[in-house]
Amino acid sequence: MSTPAKIALALLLALMATFTIGVLSGKIWWFSEDPPLMVIPDMDDQFRLKPQGEARFFADNRAQRDPVEGTLPRQGKTYPFGMGDVDSAEKYFAAGNPLPKTEYVLARGQNRFNTFCSPCHNYTGTGDGLVQQKGFGNQVTMNLLREEARAYSDAKIFHVISAGQNIMPAYADRISETDRWAIVHYIRELQQKANGGMVPPTSNGTVSSTQSTTVSKRMQ
Amino acid sequence: MFSQRIDRLLKRTILGTGATIAVGAIVLYFGMRNDVTDVGYRPQQPVPFSHKLHVGQLQIHCQYCHAGVEQSAHSPVPTTSVCMGCHIVIKAESPKLQLVRESWEKGIPIQWRRVHKLPDYVHFNHARHIRAQIDCQSCHGNVEIQGVIAQNKPLSMGWCLSCHRNPEEHIIPARPISGIFTGERLPEDFREHLFEPINSNLVKGVAARVRPITSPQYGAWETDIPTPVIAGIPHPKLPGYGPENCSACHY
Numbered sequence: 424m425s426t427p428a429k430i431a432l433a434l435l436l437a438l439m440a441t442f443t444i445g446v447l448s449g450k451i452w453w454f455s456e457d458p459p460l461m462v463i464p465d466m467d468d469q470f471r472l473k474p475q476g477e478a479r480f481f482a483d484n485r486a487q488r489d490p491v492e493g494t495l496p497r498q499g500k501t502y503p504f505g506m507g508d509v510d511s512a513e514k515y516f517a518a519g520n521p522l523p524k525t526e527y528v529l530a531r532g533q534n535r536f537n538t539f540c541s542p543c544h545n546y547t548g549t550g551d552g553l554v555q556q557k558g559f560g561n562q563v564t565m566n567l568l569r570e571e572a573r574a575y576s577d578a579k580i581f582h583v584i585s586a587g588q589n590i591m592p593a594y595a596d597r598i599s600e601t602d603r604w605a606i607v608h609y610i611r612e613l614q615q616k617a618n619g620g621m622v623p624p625t626s627n628g629t630v631s632s633t634q635s636t637t638v639s640k641r642m643q
Numbered sequence: 644m645f646s647q648r649i650d651r652l653l654k655r656t657i658l659g660t661g662a663t664i665a666v667g668a669i670v671l672y673f674g675m676r677n678d679v680t681d682v683g684y685r686p687q688q689p690v691p692f693s694h695k696l697h698v699g700q701l702q703i704h705c706q707y708c709h710a711g712v713e714q715s716a717h718s719p720v721p722t723t724s725v726c727m728g729c730h731i732v733i734k735a736e737s738p739k740l741q742l743v744r745e746s747w748e749k750g751i752p753i754q755w756r757r758v759h760k761l762p763d764y765v766h767f768n769h770a771r772h773i774r775a776q777i778d779c780q781s782c783h784g785n786v787e788i789q790g791v792i793a794q795n796k797p798l799s800m801g802w803c804l805s806c807h808r809n810p811e812e813h814i815i816p817a818r819p820i821s822g823i824f825t826g827e828r829l830p831e832d833f834r835e836h837l838f839e840p841i842n843s844n845l846v847k848g849v850a851a852r853v854r855p856i857t858s859p860q861y862g863a864w865e866t867d868i869p870t871p872v873i874a875g876i877p878h879p880k881l882p883g884y885g886p887e888n889c890s891a892c893h894y
Contacts, residue, residue, distance in 0.1 A: 446679065454685040454793055462675045469763040474717040477754075485752060499875075522873065530828045531876050537829070538704040538822035546834060553701045558733040592728035597710040601875030 502585045502595035509582055516578035522604045524611075532609025535602045539594055548613040562590055567610055568617040580607050677797035685793035686756040690742050698820065699787040702837060705779050706822035713824070713877045716768040720755055723747050758792050759783070765800075765892045775882045776825055778815040778840065781806070787820065787838060803892065807885030811850040814882055816840040826879045849881045 424432075461467060472478050472486035481488070495501070504512045522528050537546060543559075545552040548567035555564040565572065565588075572580075584603050587593040598606070645653065673679070697703050706712060708721040723746045730740055746753045759782075761767055772782075779786065784795025796802060806813040817823035820837045829841065872878075885891070 443673075446673075454683045456686050457684075458686075459677075459681040459684050459794075460675070462671075462680070465762065466764050467762040471763065474715075475720055483751070525872070526828075527826065527872050528876075530826060531824060531873075533828055534822065534824045537819065538706045539710075542701065542703050542707065554703070554729065554733075557701065558729065562732055590732055592724070597725075599875060601873065605876065 499600050502593070504582060504586055506586045506588065506593070508586070509579055512582035512586070513576055513578045516581055520577045520581075520604050520607055522601065522608060524608050528605050528608055529612060531602065532605035532607075532612075535598060535606050536609050539598055540606070543591075548610060548617070565589075568614055573614045573618065577607050577611070580610060677799035677802070681794055681799075682797055683793055684758060685791050686758065687791065688755055689753055690755075691739050691791075693790045694786045694792060695788055695790045702820065704820055704822035705786075712769045712773055714770055716766065716770060718769045723753060758794050759798065761798060764894055766894065767892070770877075773823055774877055775880050776817040776823055776845065777882055778817050778823065779821050780818065781813065781815045800892075803885075804887065807887055810882060810884060811847045814846045816842055816845040816882065824877065824879050846882045849883050853881065853883050 474487060476486040477484050478486035504515070540548075541552055542554040543552045543564040544550050544567055545555075550564040550566035552564065575583075581603055583591070584598065584606060585593060585595040594603070697708075698705070708725055709718050710721075710725075712718040723743060726740075726743050727747045730743060734740060742753055745751065782796055782798075784793075786792065817825055818838060818840050819829055819833045825841060830836075833841070
């Protein structure tokens with residue numbers, strides 16, 4: 424074998440070794456649009472329906488069937504009021520927030536608020552979240568700390584989260600009832616902090632006029 | 644016995660066959676591992692949804708769309724109504740969202756292609772892992788930088804067990820962006836550290852302190868978790884050793 428051939432062979436072997444080590448150690452990897460190769464399929468795919476899966480048996484190909492009409496959830500309740508039905512909601516939840524305002528509940532409220540509300544309302548409730556800034560254009564996200572919102576009853580805040588308002592969609596299907604009340608506690612705390620530590624005017628649905636005026640004076 | 648030529652041919656044939664079998668075995672053994680066949684599976688989805696835009700730039704938390712992962716074994720792909728919650732206003736005319744609008748109007752589900760798939764003879768419970776404050780990133784990789792989602796981890800049995808046995812070496816604790824409830828408030832400056840673990844030493848601390856009560860395969864260990872205070876709030880648990888009992892994962 425001539426010297427150049429030897430060098431070429433050595434280089435080739437070195438390249439192959441590097442590649443093999445790279446693949447085995449996970450440093451080299453590549454993307455594929457083809458489904459993974461099944462060498463020994465065993466019972467990897469069994470004849471059964473999976474959540475959000477496909478079922479050719481049904482005309483619409485959905486494995487997940489809609490519940491029969493009138494079905495009630497085993498946990499919690501479906502939210503009974505529509506978007507505009509604030510008055511009924513306020514009457515129904517007149518007792519106010521059923522959760523105690525403990526540190527644990529507030530932590531949960533912060534967690535759910537950051538997850539579901541902060542994209543638009545921002546982490547502080549000021550209504551300038553990143554989705555609002557980059558997406559909504561001339562649509563306005565409400566500032567949760569404004570005077571009008573501070574005067575809302577707990578029941579009304581709960582209703583707005585559950586059923587939506589203006590362009591805000593309803594969140595009753597994604598946030599549980601307990602978590603929504605925890606969010607209400609957390610929003611109250613944000614309002615209180617923004618208002619210089621003053622206790623929000625209400626916690627049980629009624630706002631006395633003297634309290635509202637004090638709030639507005641403080642704001643000026 | 645044979646002529647020299649035949650003898651040489653015979654020797655070469657035996658050697659060649661042996662070498663081929665050896666190389667083939669090595670290629671099959673290493674090449675058919677999940678980290679070669681499965682990792683990097685990146686199917687094109689019917690709607691060009693970008694996690695890089697929605698999570699990386701807009702900082703929408705994982706659980707905003709994948710809500711219910713705290714309660715459910717299956718991490719749900721969001722319904723069309725979740726997409727339309729914003730896209731009824733934002734980019735309402737975009738041709739990329741044509742399929743979403745059609746699905747919304749006619750009630751036909753979008754046929755997303757499944758990326759992460761376990762064999763049907765094992766079960767994986769998302770809720771259990773989320774409530775043990777294990778971040779999504781531990782298994783799904785850096786979703787916030789991926790335009791199209793690809794499988795990032797092999798999801799093989801050895802890989803699962805490596806975490807169950809040595810959690811402190813593999814698990815990434817909850818990050819604020821995942822929306823995982825830790826039972827405590829976030830630190831004041833969490834907005835600058837959205838994509839970093841809230842308590843990066845959590846798993847190490849727990850693993851060092853907490854030892855299994857029973858044999859490790861039953862997965863019971865001493866903890867100082869308070870009992871659930873409020874009914875209806877999924878109480879977080881501490882991350883620790885996972886069970887190694889066969890029936891913990893296999894049906």
